[in-house]
């Protein structure tokens with residue numbers, strides 16, 4: 493799809509001078525590629541789409557229609573899945589905070605639920621004791637060592653993950669022991685999601701192996717799923733210049749282990765993957781109008797109708813893939829410039845030291861690969877949230893309107 497100046501100008505008139513653009517076909521392709529890579533190697537495969545990565549309701553509905561389960565990590569996300577008519581049995585309820593009431597709701601609805609700590613185990617036990625003739629199923633999120641040669645692959649260099657029930661200190665075993673004493677509960681799955689820096693294939697080998705071994709040892713007769721979490725790389729624009737594993741490479745390693753462990757069994761457990769970034773990152777662009785080009789001493793600052801919050805809320809310093817759409821194609825002058833946002837923060841840089849054609853007023857800048865942890869992680873700060881438009885087979889339609897002052901300062905919430 494060619495986003496030329498006149499097309500964007502037309503969209504601006506309808507939706508405002510900055511907006512996100514979701515490419516629906518790209519989203520579907522991501523789903524199909526991930527599904528094919530794994531399912532062609534291990535038949536009992538399920539995708540649980542990670543809501544927190546981008547819980548735009550339209551997108552979550554699309555995921556549901558494609559056959560993905562909803563992977564949620566809070567009651568808010570759980571209730572969103574219900575609101576958009578996801579079958580509650582197709583919801584995977586993860587996350588470190590589930591109240592007794594949350595657990596009760598999820599069990600009644602027969603959702604998949606993975607317990608993160610001993611207090612959640614206690615909540616389930618309380619439920620089972622109260623409802624003796626109800627058969628309950630639960631999974632456990634497991635915390636175990638996934639290091640390669642003693643080096644922790646976790647993000648930010650953490651030595652241990654804070655999530656899940658720890659195997660090495662015995663909490664996992666304690667949880668299993670407490671649960672299997674009850675007549676009316678079965679531990680049906682193990683879950684291991686780890687956020688790692690390099691998203692290596694070896695890490696997924698360690699996760700899958702670790703989960704399979706624990707399942708064979710502790711729940712050999714009741715295991716229905718092995719959930720390896722998310723965190724895999726999606727397809728990246730070539731400008732990133734990164735050597736990353738493909739979906740096939742992840743799938744090959746993980747499915748090889750699953751087939752070796754469960755191949756001969758009459759009832760193979762499901763393999764669950766919970767992709768977030770890899771599903772949505774490259775399906776969104778952010779398009780913003782150039783407001784002004786300011787010079788301070790010898791430096792150029794290109795001010796656009798957007799903010800670093802829109803494109804990289806974590807404020808990392810790497811520039812995203814982006815390009816300029818010019819109003820005036822004849823005008824050309826090369827320079828080095830920074831792209832800055834509308835907030836009053838000094839650090840509101842959408843890009844640093846960009847080399848190339850210097851933008852002019854009324855041009856547009858398109859940022860690519862902005863679908864993950866942007867729209868959801870975006871504090872409405874100083875300005876209303878921009879609209880989100882979707883495009884499918886060259887047709888554009890709005891999936892979130894531009895926010896107004898009335899919605900920003902919701903009269904049901906604020907006292908004036």
Ligand SMILES: *Cc1c(COP(=O)(O)O)cnc(C)c1O
Nearest residue numbers: 542545685722723766767768769
């Ligand atoms: C965040 C998260 C995911 C998705 O992670 P990505 O890195 O976006 O793929 C999957 N599962 C759980 C439990 C998560 O917390």
